[in-house]
Amino acid sequence: MTSLRKGRLRIEGAADPVSGMLPILPGVPATTGDGAGVDDEMRRNLAYGRPRSLVPYTRQWGYGRERTERELPTVVLENDQLTATFLPGYGGRLWSLVHRPGGRELLHRNPILQPANLALRDAWVAGGVEWNLGTTGHWPLTCEPLHAVRVTAADGTPVLRMFEFERLRRLIVRIDAWLPAGSPVLYVHVSLHNPSDQVTPVYWWSNIAVPESAGVRVLCPAERAFHFDYVSDLRHVPFPGTDGADRSYPARALQAADYFLDLPEGERRWIAALDETGSGLVQTSTGRLRGRKLFCWGTTTGGRHWQEWLSGPGAPYLEIQAGLARTQLEHLPMPGGATWSWVEAYGRLDVDAPVVHGSWREACEATGEALDRLVPPVRLDEALREAAAFGPPEEWLAEGSGWGGLEGLAGFPPPGPEQAPWQELRATGRLPVCDPPAPPVTGRRWREALENSADDWHAYYHLGLMRLADGEDDAAREACELSAGARRTPWALRVLAFLASSPQEAADLMLEAHRLRPDLRELAVETLDALLAAGRGEAALALTEALPYRDHGRIRLAEARAAHATGDDDRLRRLLAEGIRVDDLREGEVSLDRLWLAVHPGEPVPPRYDFRMSASA
Numbered sequence: 001m002t003s004l005r006k007g008r009l010r011i012e013g014a015a016d017p018v019s020g021m022l023p024i025l026p027g028v029p030a031t032t033g034d035g036a037g038v039d040d041e042m043r044r045n046l047a048y049g050r051p052r053s054l055v056p057y058t059r060q061w062g063y064g065r066e067r068t069e070r071e072l073p074t075v076v077l078e079n080d081q082l083t084a085t086f087l088p089g090y091g092g093r094l095w096s097l098v099h100r101p102g103g104r105e106l107l108h109r110n111p112i113l114q115p116a117n118l119a120l121r122d123a124w125v126a127g128g129v130e131w132n133l134g135t136t137g138h139w140p141l142t143c144e145p146l147h148a149v150r151v152t153a154a155d156g157t158p159v160l161r162m163f164e165f166e167r168l169r170r171l172i173v174r175i176d177a178w179l180p181a182g183s184p185v186l187y188v189h190v191s192l193h194n195p196s197d198q199v200t201p202v203y204w205w206s207n208i209a210v211p212e213s214a215g216v217r218v219l220c221p222a223e224r225a226f227h228f229d230y231v232s233d234l235r236h237v238p239f240p241g242t243d244g245a246d247r248s249y250p251a252r253a254l255q256a257a258d259y260f261l262d263l264p265e266g267e268r269r270w271i272a273a274l275d276e277t278g279s280g281l282v283q284t285s286t287g288r289l290r291g292r293k294l295f296c297w298g299t300t301t302g303g304r305h306w307q308e309w310l311s312g313p314g315a316p317y318l319e320i321q322a323g324l325a326r327t328q329l330e331h332l333p334m335p336g337g338a339t340w341s342w343v344e345a346y347g348r349l350d351v352d353a354p355v356v357h358g359s360w361r362e363a364c365e366a367t368g369e370a371l372d373r374l375v376p377p378v379r380l381d382e383a384l385r386e387a388a389a390f391g392p393p394e395e396w397l398a399e400g401s402g403w404g405g406l407e408g409l410a411g412f413p414p415p416g417p418e419q420a421p422w423q424e425l426r427a428t429g430r431l432p433v434c435d436p437p438a439p440p441v442t443g444r445r446w447r448e449a450l451e452n453s454a455d456d457w458h459a460y461y462h463l464g465l466m467r468l469a470d471g472e473d474d475a476a477r478e479a480c481e482l483s484a485g486a487r488r489t490p491w492a493l494r495v496l497a498f499l500a501s502s503p504q505e506a507a508d509l510m511l512e513a514h515r516l517r518p519d520l521r522e523l524a525v526e527t528l529d530a531l532l533a534a535g536r537g538e539a540a541l542a543l544t545e546a547l548p549y550r551d552h553g554r555i556r557l558a559e560a561r562a563a564h565a566t567g568d569d570d571r572l573r574r575l576l577a578e579g580i581r582v583d584d585l586r587e588g589e590v591s592l593d594r595l596w597l598a599v600h601p602g603e604p605v606p607p608r609y610d611f612r613m614s615a616s617a
Contacts, residue, residue, distance in 0.1 A: 002079045002179050004150055004158035006397060009085065009095065013070040013113030017060040020522050022122065022162050022491075023440045023465055024054035025498045028135050031329040037226070037236020042326060049201025049331025050135065051080065055324055055469040056167050056440035057140045059522065060123040063115040064583050070113065075148055075160050075397050077186070079179040082347065084186050086399035087128075088148040089309035091141045092162040092175055094129035097186060097281070099348040106281040106348055107318035108209035116310055117584040126310040126317065130176060130207040133192065134168045136328055138207070141166060146175075147413070148398035152391045153178060159390055160397070165404035165412065169200050169422055170443060171334075172409060176387055182444065185347035185375050189387035195409065196444075197336035205293070206344060212316040214251045217277025217356060218294045219367045221268065222261040226327050227295075229257045230588060231614050234327065239403070240360055250318040250430035252295035256303050256613040259294040260327040268377060271320045272367055278353035279520070280370055281346065283322055285440075286380050288342040291323040301605070302612035309611075343383045344374050407443075425449055433458040437491050442469045454479070457486040464495055490516040490523060497530060507534035514543070521549055528558035537565035553582035560595050569599045576609070588613055 038046070074095070077084045085096040097106045110127030118124040119138035132139040132487040146162040153159055163174040176189040194200050206523040210216070225239035225247075239259060240248035246609040247259060263269065270284035296318045297303040307316045322344065324331055334340065355366040393411070404412030415423055421438035425446070430453055431438065437458055447470070450463040464479035476497045481502045483492035489514035497509035510530040514523055524547060531540040540562035544550050550559070557580055563571040574594060585592070592609040605612075 002077065002157050002181050004160055005076050005078075005308045007074040007085070008072045008077045009072040009087070011070055011072065012111065013072075014063050014065060014067050014115060016063070018062040018116050020059040021436050021520065022060060022494065022522055022526070023056060023058050024211045025468065025495065027051040027053045028120075028137065031136075032233060034185070034233050037224075038234055042226075042330060045325055045330030045332065045445060046327075047460055048333065049203070050472040051168060051201075051469075053469045054120060054140070055169065056168050056442050056463050057121050058114075058439070060119075060121045060143055061117075061522065061584050063123060065114065065581070067112060069115065069419075072113070073398065077160055077177060077179045078180055079183060081182065081184050082179055082186055083178065084179065086148075086160060086162070086177065088162060088400075089145045090125065090143055091139065092131060092148070093142075094147040094177070094186075094188075094346075095127065097129075097346055104279075104348065106210070106346070108211050108311070108315070110209075110311050110317075110543050111315055112312045114310060114312070116587075116613045117589075118587040121412075122584060127209050129209070131173075132207055133166050133171065133173050133203065135201070135203050135331065139166070140168055143401045145398060147400040148396070149393035150337070150397060151176070151393055152390045152396040153180075153386060154391075157181070161390070161393065163411070163505070164400045165409060167403055167442065169202065170194075170196060171200065171202070172404070176390060185345040187383050189341065189384065190344070191339060191341040191387075192334070193339045193409075194336055198444075199336060200334050201331040202324065202334040202340070203331050204289075205291070205328055206283070206289075208281070208320045208322070208346075209317045210273040210281050212251055212296070212318040213275060214249075215357075216251065216280065216318070217248050217275075217363070218250060218271065218273050218318070218320055219248065219356070220261045220263065220292050220294075220365055221364045221368055222263045222292070223360070224262045225397075226260040227252075227257065228260070228327070228329070229255065229614060230479040231374060234260075234329070247294070250294065251299070251300045251316075253296045255298035255300055256305040256306075257296060257298065258328070261292045261294065262326065263290070263292060268368060268371070269322070270371055271322065272320065272349055272371070274322050274349065274351060274367070276353065276357070278351040278356040280349065281320075282349035282367075283320065283344060283346050284371060284375065284380065285322055285344040286384055287342070288340060289322050289344065291321075291326045291328075293319075293321040293323065295319040295321065298613070300612060300614075301607050302593075305362070305607055305610055306613070318438050321339060326341045341384065341387070343380050343387065345380060345383075347374060349374060403441075406441075406588070413562070422446065424597050425453075429453055431459045431462065434453065435489070437461060440465050442466055454482075454582060456485045457489060457492065460486065461489070461492045461495070464492065468495065468499075488512070488516065490520070494523070494526070495559075503534035505608070506530050507536055507539075511543075513538075514553070518547075521552065521555075525554045525558065526561070528555070532533040532558065532565060534563055535565070541566065541568075553580060554584065556580045557582050557591060561591065564598055565594060573599050579608075581608075585611060
């Protein structure tokens, strides 16, 4: 028998991140296709679909590193083989998958819940299986709740359905998970639907964290990979033998790296992480999920520091992943009105250990044969057909946002207070004035409504955001100039600073914006960044000294940077000696180690300041 129930997860966790007031104006930078071995198809996909802006989303931050015991709502699927625990409040993440006969956890079940700045919107937590839709990076809903309901399969098996409207790409995502009686694998059916009549760039990767140890080997039926080391372009390299080392053992890697495994056409799609006994997690899918990837943090001081920053001491992990394209740097065009779907399966796989740790080809062949016995390919095709016959929602298990309801999408609950200003625009033809502004939206119908009705600072500001999201910088500037002309607000001034023609102009506009809302810390941080980018270190120091929250890590980091920029290295040394802890330090950010080396040349960077992801950073 299979059960589906609500539960609670007790965990040592930091406070949840909060959504800020400021929309994320920059988009995702483009990646070139100049690396060796990149073919024409990949080159097109690399050049396609990068969003110019992350509007309508705002940053998720405000978390710290002080943790207390917390209880999080869960939804649990269980049969006699597996127990699967989901966190609907964290993007529907599959937090735990336990093989019941032996009591073994197959995923990296993080012992702590610690947000850190790795996602598109900042906050992200490590562990389990994360579903990623939108664009390159951890998706905008990774720390947001999804709607969750109970449905039933034709044979009576209970199914967990999670769904939401993703607002960057304006797609409907639906994730169905179920455990048939006696099944050794968890089935996950993913459906993406484009409700518009326009082609939309699409990105999907299932991000699977598993425990890392010296004996864990990652296996996949590929003999080449696209290597990305966060420093140089993609390179098409042999795998696992690359640069004289066996990269299939992630614990041996020196530095952080992505290996996008280049599966030949016709090969079954799967990836596994098996330990020294030949046992571990396998993930497989139907054919649409084409890509597979290995990510490791590496063994540098910075890589180990990131592991502990995210999961605490003694809990290292690696990631195996599966996606629509061959790499995470690509997007695919999805026609208007289209629905794409596939089935994934997750379970325990056991293979003869000497074979697993023998030659690459024999290890992959034996693992593939064991997978065929565990879950034959035809069973995944059957599961894909079964998912089309799942029944209607029977019970609400968790609630997501009201944005799908605002769009009038079938099956979504009605909009709530957050969407009220936009409901009024739809009902009356006018957007009510709000300060702070209403949460941003994008989409053709909303832009058309504002193009026809905007005549106050608030409507012009939102029109500017919509034009920016559509890649029309000059038109966005014009709308925000009209907004600022009607009333000087920090909101429009900030957009004008983003679109400014020079760093000096941007700094002046950000200073004016800050003076209008000096209490808004995220605006102060951006103002300090603008001053430093304009070479105005003295002004940045003066601003930090006037802030009532100058002990915040980001403000102390800005003070340290400004001190160095103005030649006051004694002040920088004092700040470093006192300690600078930036709770939202960005993945790949190397500011702390460079500041240390600037005033302590030739000395080792203390581990607390070393977040370098490569030896050359």
